[in-house]
Amino acid sequence: MIDEKMQEALNYQMNRELYSGYLYLAMGAYFEDQDLPGFGNWMRVQAQEELTHAMKFYDYLVQRDSRVLLAEIEKPPSEWDSPLAAFEHVYEHEQMVTGLINGLVDLAMELSDHATNNFLQWFVAEQVEEEESSSGVLQKVKLAGKSGSGLYMLDQELAQRVFNPPAASE
Numbered sequence: 001m002i003d004e005k006m007q008e009a010l011n012y013q014m015n016r017e018l019y020s021g022y023l024y025l026a027m028g029a030y031f032e033d034q035d036l037p038g039f040g041n042w043m044r045v046q047a048q049e050e051l052t053h054a055m056k057f058y059d060y061l062v063q064r065d066s067r068v069l070l071a072e073i074e075k076p077p078s079e080w081d082s083p084l085a086a087f088e089h090v091y092e093h094e095q096m097v098t099g100l101i102n103g104l105v106d107l108a109m110e111l112s113d114h115a116t117n118n119f120l121q122w123f124v125a126e127q128v129e130e131e132e133s134s135s136g137v138l139q140k141v142k143l144a145g146k147s148g149s150g151l152y153m154l155d156q157e158l159a160q161r162v163f164n165p166p167a168a169s170e
């Protein structure tokens, strides 16, 4: 069992990971509608990753004999002004998630919950990667600018992204 406050916070984070997946699916659908299927693919893979993040919280709660409590997932936006605006949103969203993870670590430390702190360290490292990959694509979208050929080339590149499920031990 873990502290009730910690349990509540972990359930909330599981909900935020599911919302992240929902947000990226919405962005994927937006890109498909913009005839940028490579961008759509990148978002689809991103959404799949977010679902694996949510499942890590689910599994950890089960493992600690705590309750998994599913809550409402709010409606994400469905439109963005441009591919650039969408990727600015991704980068901001990931920075916000990093802040949430840091808050969870603070709570685990406050409660001297070393096991949960240890569990959360995977997410601390993951958020470094999430910020790096989203800001990387954001920079490329900026470079492509409004040029149709630049966006087309980038779309080809983003079409290559594949989903790699994390190893069971990870």
Ligand SMILES: [Fe+2]
Pocket: 017, 020, 049, 050, 053, 097
């Ligand atoms: Fe995540």
Ligand SMILES: [Fe+2]
Pocket: 020, 050, 094, 097, 130
């Ligand atoms: Fe993420």
